Amino acid sequence: MTTMTRPTTGTGAVQVSGLTVRHRRTTALDGVDLDFGTGVHGLLGPNGAGKTSLIRVLATVARPTGGRVELFGGDLTAPRTLRDARRRLGYLPQDFGYYPGFTVREFVAYVAWLKEMPADTTPAAVERAVARVGLADRIDAKIRTLSGGMVRRVGIAQAVVNAPQLLLLDEPTAGLDPEQRVEFRSLLRELGEEATVIVSTHLVEDVAAACTDVTLIERGRVAYRGTPQSLAALGRDGDESDGNTTERGYTAALRAHRTHLTGGGQA
């Protein structure tokens, strides 16, 4: 297993303070302070913890109810900053659709156009992005003829086509088979060399294998932040009978956070 221990820098591409997101009555994020620099950052947490809400705010899609979001050092309320940030980010939503007649090439090129990439560099960038996710031989296939895992990889290709400095991936490994998942993690590590990559996942093993640090989100709050190794260390103290240490560390951190929230009561 290769895990990197490079620490995150203080002046990262993403800086978030007091971020609150409410959907009608439910609070998805509750005063979250985070910053992310170059590297691969894992967002872990149970379903409904607020991972997707955080990613959608960072992708400039969802509007925060409160707090401050800065991408690349700029406040997104200024139209020019927003537009500049959008050119520099890549986003893979949890669910995404496509136009039925589109081929892989057309789909990725369309997103490149939406991202205002120069027309003359687009064809090469599209081919490079598609090759990166291992679909070079299917580039002219209609997307609707591809399997679920391949469609997921097309989604990753559109996210990386503009060589983004901030890459936001919501559950990118969902629907990938184990071999593809291993390949994808190595792609993640490669991307994390240059860019700020934020990956939400519910698979603890993704985090252990590819991330420079882990943020555990639970009920809209940051429950834990550290390296995958330190999360695994939390799990070493407990029961050794089943699961791997990172997974037990995840459970231990969640339990500790819940106990803290309920004022020392039961989880």
Place this chain on the structure above:
Amino acid sequence: MSDWHVNASTAERYVDGTLAEPDCWSVERHVEGCAPCAGRVSRAVGAGPAGVLLGDVRASLLARVQGETLAPAQGRLPTRLWWAVGPALRGAWALALVVVAAGAVGLARGADFAGARSLLLALAPVIPVAGVAVSYGRHTDPLHEIAASTPRGGLRLLLMRTVAVLAVSLPVLAVAGLLLPGTSVTAPGPATWLLPGLALTLAALALGGYVGSRTAAALVGGGWLLAVALPCLGGSAPAQTLAERLGEQLSLYLDGQTAQTSWAAALVLCAAVVAVRRNVYDHWETM
């Protein structure tokens, strides 16, 4: 590699072209594998007349590369336009357009239905409004979630799709209007709906900046249909047919200079609202 190397005088003769051709081949073959000699020849070339030319080429290349990176991103329009507008022009909406246009002509010519023109005029203005609603926004565009995170996915995409919808629906409905035979029933002229159609489309865009494109289209389209239909249902003279009442009601809204001037004013007003609030369409989940 042999012990032979390119000395300074050989390099100089190579540069000014006085070195014999077989010796040139030797030099060229040698510098492929010998870095110090390659450097020597390269420096000699740089110092000679070719150096000036090379310098110029380098400078102009650099200027061009920098110019290209700084130049605003331009898309080649034709194919890209189709990508952007394609989804706007398919599916249920295109079918509705054909049904309304062909239906009106068919009713008038085939079934000799006197109210065909009024029916067409009542429905025509909401066709482009509906077209915009089904082509843009999170409810109907499968790619909206991705588009919403991009610089072109906001107002510009919305406007391109609106233009596409208008470019298809206006000619089709206008031709249908011209194909209708003259009727005995009162009805406005066949082209009188054009301004209201444009005004309502822009009204939907303007309102969309506040409540989202789908709700806006429903309010504007529904509002127009109610405004046309309700007075007809409660008509005063019972002897009148529904077609006659519809025709009269539409004449009230569409015929005459006052009506058309009001529609033009509404059109300009809505366009101004969209222009003033243009940043809203690019910003966070308003549509």
